[in-house]
Amino acid sequence: MSSLLLTRHEAQSSSIRRRQLLGGGALGLSAAALAACSGLSTSASGSTKSTGSKDYSGVKPAKKIEFWSNHPAANQAYEQKVVDKWNSQQSDTTVKLVTAGSDYASVAQKFQTAQVGGGLPGVVIVNTWFKYYLNGSIIPIDALVKSENIDKDDYNDTLWDDYSYDNQQWGVPYARSTPLFYYNKSHWKKAGLPDRAPKTWMEFEEWTKKLKSADLGTKKQFVYAGDYIAWTFENKVWGWGGAYSKKFDLTLDTDGAVKATDWARKGVFEGKWANVTASSSSTDHLSAEACSATVSSTGGLIGVVEAAKGKFDVGVGFLPGGPEATDNVCPTGGAGLAIPKDISPEEQVAAARFIKFLTSPENTVGLAKATGYMPLRKSANTKKLIASNPLLDTAIKQLPHTRSQDWALAFIPSGLKVLNDGLIKVLSQNTDPKETLADAKDQLQHAFKKDVKPNL
Structure with a gap:
């Protein structure tokens, strides 16, 4: 949020x-709406805040991870296309797209259950991410941003800062809206x-x-x-x-x-x-x-x-x-991407690399074209996007006039x-x-x- x-x-x-x-x-x-509002318990798993690994140098990415999504704006076909492209162009990590729920609340519930039962993903879609921070189930990603050369300055400033708290970064913008x-x-x-x-x-x-x-x-x-x-x-x-x-x-x-x-x-x-x-x-x-x-x-x-x-x-x-x-x-509104605490450093590295790819300038334009979500990256070429649907130009132009929610x-x-x-x-x-x-x-x-x- x-x-x-x-x-x-x-x-x-x-x-x-x-x-x-x-x-x-x-x-x-x-009932579904009320469930979405109630969201994730802040007492799940009784875990404490994680600082994540401070040094990922020398850590090789895991061979496979899962990406949990509810496919916001009915974008499952697009997400699968991006996952398939990732899997075809590199051999280090195979990503599996998992439908973890029909809405953000059901994804949160599945993620909460996995804190105890195991089977955590590498990447999870989150909207009210602060709940995950409160129960200590996600990591700050600052070290991964550095080790994986994620260009944080190329993301829209407001959307990037939406995931900042206590001088740390807890997620990356993804399916963002206004x-x-x-x-x-x-x-x-x-x-x-x-x-x-x-x-x-x-x-x-x-x-x-x-x-x-x-x-x-x-x-x-x-x-x-x-x-x-x-x-x-x-x-x-x-x-x-x-x-x-x-x-x-x-x-x-x-x-x-x-x-x-x-x-x-x-x-x-x-x-x-x-x-x-x-x-x-x-x-x-x-x-x-x-x-x-x-x-x-x-x-x-x-x-x-x-x-x-x-x-x-x-x-x-x-x-x-x-x-x-x-x-x-x-x-601002919409959803971002977070990395679980209780997975291996190798899985966390793989997750960061996939997030970097998923939110690349090219892919953020692709998501915007498929759904209407905001292009996240300052370097994204939106000319063809706007030509395909001129109404998106209004949404893009409004973005500099937004502010984070109270x-x-x-x-x-x-x-x-x-x-x-x-x-x-x-x-x-x-x-x-x-x-x-x-x-x-x-x-x-x-x-x-x-x-x-x-x-x-």
């Missing part, structure tokens, strides 16, 4: 029929709106009046994605001058966050131009023309365009700003679930934002004292 969050919001969910969407959508989280503002260009044209994303949320609020009067057949003009609303909503909190936290100092019940949440509440219950989905698939509502706009991950961009094909053209833009800030109000969301294991629950409660039950966020703060404070502080 920026430590990293997400995702599907990044895998493509099954399409939903238009008449189901027009009804407004249930507001409870699915939210985008998605809109139906046909609806925009019929409503007489300029063909662009709104610059601010206040401007969009004005636009909803034109969208309503255009008789487009939508139930709502905008849909929030319920499963990951805490991630995308961070944009509004920052735009209103607030934050979920300043490092581990919780600030979600202070002025900016409360005002942003109250503005969103009014959009649902007073303006009646927005609602919340039961899951992360708000783009399904957009594709079915049940709403005119939403905010969702760049990781689903290719799938959104495919789902809308033949019905309307998809428009995308930077996330809108708020009354206090209009730049650097877009959070620690309350990224580093407290229950942060996503607690924040999701609070925001959904406000937007579905019309509860008082300050009281609801104060309650969420109390829960996060308890979680920090119980799950985080003792393990730091």
